[in-house]
Amino acid sequence: MKALGIFVGLIIAAASSLAAEWVTYEGRSGPGKGKHIVMISGDEEYRSEEALPMLGKILAVRHGFKVTVLFPINPETGEIDPNNQTNVVGLHHLKSADLVYLFTRFREFPDEQMKHFDDYLQSGKPLIAIRTSTHAFQYSRNKNSKYAHYDWRGKNPWVGGFGQEVLGETWISHHGVHAKESARGVIVEENKDHPVLRGVKDVWGPSDVYGVVNLKPTDKILMRGQVLKGMKAEDAAVEGKKNDPMMPMVWIRDYKWPNGKTTRSFTSTIGAAVDLQSEDMRRMFVNASYWLTGLEVPQKANVEYVGSYEPTFFSFNGAKKGVKPSAHELRD
Numbered sequence: 657m658k659a660l661g662i663f664v665g666l667i668i669a670a671a672s673s674l675a676a677e678w679v680t681y682e683g684r685s686g687p688g689k690g691k692h693i694v695m696i697s698g699d700e701e702y703r704s705e706e707a708l709p710m711l712g713k714i715l716a717v718r719h720g721f722k723v724t725v726l727f728p729i730n731p732e733t734g735e736i737d738p739n740n741q742t743n744v745v746g747l748h749h750l751k752s753a754d755l756v757y758l759f760t761r762f763r764e765f766p767d768e769q770m771k772h773f774d775d776y777l778q779s780g781k782p783l784i785a786i787r788t789s790t791h792a793f794q795y796s797r798n799k800n801s802k803y804a805h806y807d808w809r810g811k812n813p814w815v816g817g818f819g820q821e822v823l824g825e826t827w828i829s830h831h832g833v834h835a836k837e838s839a840r841g842v843i844v845e846e847n848k849d850h851p852v853l854r855g856v857k858d859v860w861g862p863s864d865v866y867g868v869v870n871l872k873p874t875d876k877i878l879m880r881g882q883v884l885k886g887m888k889a890e891d892a893a894v895e896g897k898k899n900d901p902m903m904p905m906v907w908i909r910d911y912k913w914p915n916g917k918t919t920r921s922f923t924s925t926i927g928a929a930v931d932l933q934s935e936d937m938r939r940m941f942v943n944a945s946y947w948l949t950g951l952e953v954p955q956k957a958n959v960e961y962v963g964s965y966e967p968t969f970f971s972f973n974g975a976k977k978g979v980k981p982s983a984h985e986l987r988d
Contacts (some may be wrong), residue, residue, distance in 0.1 A: 701970050871909075
């Protein structure tokens with residue numbers, strides 16, 4: 657009997673250890689109840705490991721969605737390590753996902769992990785892609801991987817890799833001067849009544865505008881990025897060709913797979929952790945979550961923080977040290 661108790665204890669301990677490698681927010685009351693969102697973080701610069709848990713808490717507590725946030729994990733310490741490009745734990749959760757958020761940069765997941773992501777996309781379910789997700793993958797170690805065509809540089813049969821093929825754009829350039837020229841979102845007049853923009857008027861963030869040149873006429877641009885002269889919201893727009901025309905910043909694409917299924921993606925090249933201090937930017941992502949899961953978008957979605965939010969400014973090697981996923985758990 658004692659041996660059985662020890663065995664059960666070991667199983668519980670192992671399960672607790674495994675669960676600690678990601679965080680799940682169980683949906684409370686709200687229209688999103690019954691819908692599961694999986695968020696994949698993993699970039700070295702823009703603090704996706706801070707941004708996505710904040711959005712996940714809002715979606716769960718304010719709107720009822722179940723949200724699971726995945727992180728790049730150091731397998732030796734169990735800590736979140738954005739510089740680890742080859743290990744995001746928990747991608748099997750995509751099997752039950754109704755919507756996936758992707759906020760990664762130059763990742764190379766092992767094939768057994770990447771299969772979950774590829775299977776999800778080819779099932780025709782929707783995707784929200786943020787900032788560096790235009791260059792989400794880079795296959796430099798296992799160049800013979802069956803998923804090497806996801807590489808941002810483009811490999812047969814995909815020109816421009818996952819970003820350009822599925823989302824509409826790969827990495828091109830910093831169109832604004834990085835860390836010196838911030839960005840304001842300007843709504844495209846002809847699409848101002850789109851549900852994703854409901855209640856959205858003022859979008860600004862310290863991140864610069866990205867170069868975007870490969871979108872197709874069938875891609876729907878909701879917002880363009882206006883380059884500002886400085887790093888404050890009240891700074892004037894840069895004059896001249898840089899803003900004429902302004903680069904696409906938020907758009908929607910429908911991508912049809914060879915199996916006949918279609919993935920609808922919502923891409924925003926703004927959305928770093930510090931950018932998301934913009935209330936209307938948070939609202940835009942919450943609206944997109946409703947719209948992509950087939951729910952009626954609220955007139956003015958509640959995007960009040962759940963708990964405190966003090967994001968780290970973007971920089972390489974700027975991630976907080978010693979943080980485990982459990983640090984992002986909900987606490988009443």
